[in-house]
Amino acid sequence: MNELVFFINNVVIAGSVSGSIYAIGAVGVTLVFSIMRFAHFAHADMMTFGAFMVLLLTTLFPTAGSAVGLPTAVVMLPLAMALTAALAVGIDRSFYKPLRAHGVKPIVMVIGSLGVTLMLQGLIRLFAGTSGQSLYVDDRKEIFRLALPFEGARAPIVITEPQIILFVLTIAAVVGLHVFLTRSRLGKAMRAMSDNPDLAQASGINTNLIVAVTWVIAGGLAAIAGTLLSLDVTFKPDLSFFILLPIFAAAIVGGVGHPFGAIAGGFMVGFAETLAVFNWSVLLRPFGDSLPEWLAQSGNLAFVGTEYKIVVPFFILVAILVWRPTGIFKGKVI
Amino acid sequence: MSTQREQRSDLVATRSRLPKRELTLFVALLVAVLGVYAAMGTAYSTRMLVEAACYAILALGLTIQWGYAGQFNAGVMGFVALGGFSAMFFSVPVNEAFWSSELPGELGLGLLYLALAILAVFATSRLDRLGVPRKLRTLITIALAVVLYLVVMSELRVVTEEIHSRVDFIGGLGLPAWTGWIVGGALAGGIGYFIGKVCLGLRSDYLAIATLGIAEIIKAFLKNSEWLTRGTATVSPLPWPTPGPAEVGFTLARALYLSLTAVLIAAIFFLLHRAYHAPWGRMIRAIRDNETSAAAMGKDINRRRLEIFVLGCILMGIGGGVLGSFNSLFDPQGYLPLNHTFLVLVMVILGGPGNNLGTIFGAVAVYIIWIMSEPLALFLMHSAVDIGQAMFGWDAPGNLDSRALQARVFVIGLLITLVLRFAPKGLLPEKVKHHD
Numbered sequence: 001m002n003e004l005v006f007f008i009n010n011v012v013i014a015g016s017v018s019g020s021i022y023a024i025g026a027v028g029v030t031l032v033f034s035i036m037r038f039a040h041f042a043h044a045d046m047m048t049f050g051a052f053m054v055l056l057l058t059t060l061f062p063t064a065g066s067a068v069g070l071p072t073a074v075v076m077l078p079l080a081m082a083l084t085a086a087l088a089v090g091i092d093r094s095f096y097k098p099l100r101a102h103g104v105k106p107i108v109m110v111i112g113s114l115g116v117t118l119m120l121q122g123l124i125r126l127f128a129g130t131s132g133q134s135l136y137v138d139d140r141k142e143i144f145r146l147a148l149p150f151e152g153a154r155a156p157i158v159i160t161e162p163q164i165i166l167f168v169l170t171i172a173a174v175v176g177l178h179v180f181l182t183r184s185r186l187g188k189a190m191r192a193m194s195d196n197p198d199l200a201q202a203s204g205i206n207t208n209l210i211v212a213v214t215w216v217i218a219g220g221l222a223a224i225a226g227t228l229l230s231l232d233v234t235f236k237p238d239l240s241f242f243i244l245l246p247i248f249a250a251a252i253v254g255g256v257g258h259p260f261g262a263i264a265g266g267f268m269v270g271f272a273e274t275l276a277v278f279n280w281s282v283l284l285r286p287f288g289d290s291l292p293e294w295l296a297q298s299g300n301l302a303f304v305g306t307e308y309k310i311v312v313p314f315f316i317l318v319a320i321l322v323w324r325p326t327g328i329f330k331g332k333v334i
Numbered sequence: 335m336s337t338q339r340e341q342r343s344d345l346v347a348t349r350s351r352l353p354k355r356e357l358t359l360f361v362a363l364l365v366a367v368l369g370v371y372a373a374m375g376t377a378y379s380t381r382m383l384v385e386a387a388c389y390a391i392l393a394l395g396l397t398i399q400w401g402y403a404g405q406f407n408a409g410v411m412g413f414v415a416l417g418g419f420s421a422m423f424f425s426v427p428v429n430e431a432f433w434s435s436e437l438p439g440e441l442g443l444g445l446l447y448l449a450l451a452i453l454a455v456f457a458t459s460r461l462d463r464l465g466v467p468r469k470l471r472t473l474i475t476i477a478l479a480v481v482l483y484l485v486v487m488s489e490l491r492v493v494t495e496e497i498h499s500r501v502d503f504i505g506g507l508g509l510p511a512w513t514g515w516i517v518g519g520a521l522a523g524g525i526g527y528f529i530g531k532v533c534l535g536l537r538s539d540y541l542a543i544a545t546l547g548i549a550e551i552i553k554a555f556l557k558n559s560e561w562l563t564r565g566t567a568t569v570s571p572l573p574w575p576t577p578g579p580a581e582v583g584f585t586l587a588r589a590l591y592l593s594l595t596a597v598l599i600a601a602i603f604f605l606l607h608r609a610y611h612a613p614w615g616r617m618i619r620a621i622r623d624n625e626t627s628a629a630a631m632g633k634d635i636n637r638r639r640l641e642i643f644v645l646g647c648i649l650m651g652i653g654g655g656v657l658g659s660f661n662s663l664f665d666p667q668g669y670l671p672l673n674h675t676f677l678v679l680v681m682v683i684l685g686g687p688g689n690n691l692g693t694i695f696g697a698v699a700v701y702i703i704w705i706m707s708e709p710l711a712l713f714l715m716h717s718a719v720d721i722g723q724a725m726f727g728w729d730a731p732g733n734l735d736s737r738a739l740q741a742r743v744f745v746i747g748l749l750i751t752l753v754l755r756f757a758p759k760g761l762l763p764e765k766v767k768h769h770d
Binding site for chain 2: 038039041095098099102104105106107108110111112114115116117118119120121122123125126129130241242244245248252301303305307308310311313314317318321322325
């Protein structure tokens with residue numbers, strides 16, 4: 001029983017946490033991909049930027065949270081989302097729009113976004129330093145321990161306050177995005193543009209507005225993802241490429257240009273990562289007597305060590321590119 | 335015919351006797367190098383030139399991928415690290431403690447198991463030829479692969495931990511450094527083949543994502559395989575193929591190394607120049623500029639792409655080996671995306687993608703700027719702190735130096751975006767030749 005609790009703590013909860021973060025990040029990447037047709041490499045640093053804004057605001061007003069009863073970081077999140085969205089639109093206006101106007105190939109846009117990612121990285125590290133910092137400046141991380149009502153279950157299920165907030169916010173973001181894309185005029189215009197930009201323009205859709213809206217959504221989602229990631233662990237300014245690969249893998253697995261596929265892909269990558277680093281010998285321990293000796297003896301049955309975690313999204317990426325390059329939900333952009 | 339040629343005169347390479355642009359830029363570069371020599375001393379400046387030459391090899395590798403063929407490799411760092419590892423592994427003295435124990439046999443047995451496991455999985459993946467349904471075959475193959483992977487890995491883990499705890503690491507082979515450079519090129523080419531095979535038929539963005547990932551994986555592997563590379567403990571010194579500083583003094587030793595790299599660059603340059611103007615080079619450019627028409631002419635697009643990608647990776651592996659030997663230190667953590675991927679990228683797009691001479695110019699010029707920007711960034715940061723303290727009594731945080739160096743990340747990023755916007759063809763653009 002304790003082994004099962006251990007499994008829930010280390011796989012089910014941890015997998016949903018990283019899955020939600022990847023999902024929110026991948027939705028932003030996939031939206032940009034479907035509207036502007038290039039892989040936006042600066043997304044990870046937009047996430048970091050959002051989290052950094054939260055950190056700044058939290059340090060400025062450390063007591064704002066206790067008035068509402070939530071961690072200050074969460075209270076500051078909408079403001080940080082607005083700032084990150086403004087940053088995304090600003091970056092687009094100053095760096096991507098001129099390139100688009102020249103009609104460059106998508107791969108040149110990719111290089112441009114790498115330039116942007118380096119600029120963001122440099123600025124963030126210049127101001128934030130390179131070491132990790134906690135987003136809980138003034139308040140304390142609540143940890144809930146749920147004891148199970150079973151015989152012999154001594155270890156409780158552990159879940160922290162930011163993780164609960166994370167699940168709530170993920171569900172809210174997904175539902176909000178769904179309503180926006182299917183019900184609102186702008187969302188429908190966006191889907192039209194991702195299907196066929198020329199036709200969308202010809203039928204009177206303001207493509208510049210759609211591009212701006214895409215960046216606002218991508219920036220806002222990036223801020224949420226970055227903040228939740230930093231709330232769960234700590235704010236790390238140098239994560240960039242390590243978070244970028246799982247997010248791209250998630251977007252491609254779900255089918256590029258397919259927001260709900262990206263959510264599924266995010267959870268898939270998140271769970272694959274936690275399952276791969278999970279030590280399976282723990283689950284085998286109760287059956288220790290009935291197992292062959294070599295299997296019972298081995299103390300470490302994880303697929304990869306935690307230091308090789310980044311191999312998992314890469315492996316998924318390669319597998320999906322070989323097996324089904326359009327992604328499991330048949331994305332529109334190949 | 336003649337009117338047509340007049341219309342395209344802007345595209346045709348000018349046939350002037352004196353290439354003014356090249357001359358001006360290279361004279362300016364020479365002046366800059368001499369300036370560095372005057373300011374920083376001979377030994378330091380020669381070291382800078384050798385490193386710039388190593389980067390020039392990397393940049394040549396990237397220029398054939400990006401400039402000739404339009405493939406964007408965002409993981410130069412990984413191939414450089416592979417080359418550096420190979421140079422280390424081949425040139426470092428033999429570790430007697432390892433070879434005299436029974437560990438080589440155990441390691442060999444583990445590797446044999448690995449080979450057998452791969453063979454078994456490959457064989458099961460061919461079961462459908464014996465009439466097994468495809469779905470069942472896939473299922474069997476995956477299950478077998480998972481089980482064999484776990485078994486072999488736990489076996490290998492025991493051996494490698496034993497090696498690390500008893501004899502530190504397996505040591506090198508004690509061969510001349512150049513053997514390591516060649517094998518490093520081959521290793522990088524092998525990884526490049528795998529990545530290219532998966533990604534080159536798809537959107538060009540996917541290649542960038544995959545190379546970015548493989549670079550981090552290679553780095554993680556080299557960093558965590560203590561039995562093979564000593565990991566974070568680093569290996570030094572790596573012997574040079576030329577007489578070392580201990581024998582002939584710093585300046586002369588570095589000058590000898592510089593002449594070796596110069597010969598290497600000259601050879602690569604000559605071969606690339608010939609390839610570029612050969613039918614093969616024209617075909618590569620045709621594929622880059624108009625894939626559909628090249629395919630309509632019967633060119634095997636994916637195969638040519640793979641060729642050029644692997645060739646570029648090989649050059650990066652060799653360049654990484656030369657750089658690793660020169661640094662005389664193998665430190666997996668010293669490989670950074672900024673220093674080994676994006677710096678090379680800036681060299682290529684600033685110098686002129688597809689133009690070998692421009693690439694070499696870009697490599698040396700950008701490297702000088704890069705090296706000189708470090709003291710400059712520190713100086714600017716310290717003056718800012720002094721001013722801030724004097725005027726506002728600002729209390730500066732302690733880790734300012736590392737933060738000041740981060741400012742260079744910003745500058746590199748800004749440079750990339752500015753070059754793409756204002757000089758997309760670089761300072762020495764590729765010369766498009768038209769034949770009558």
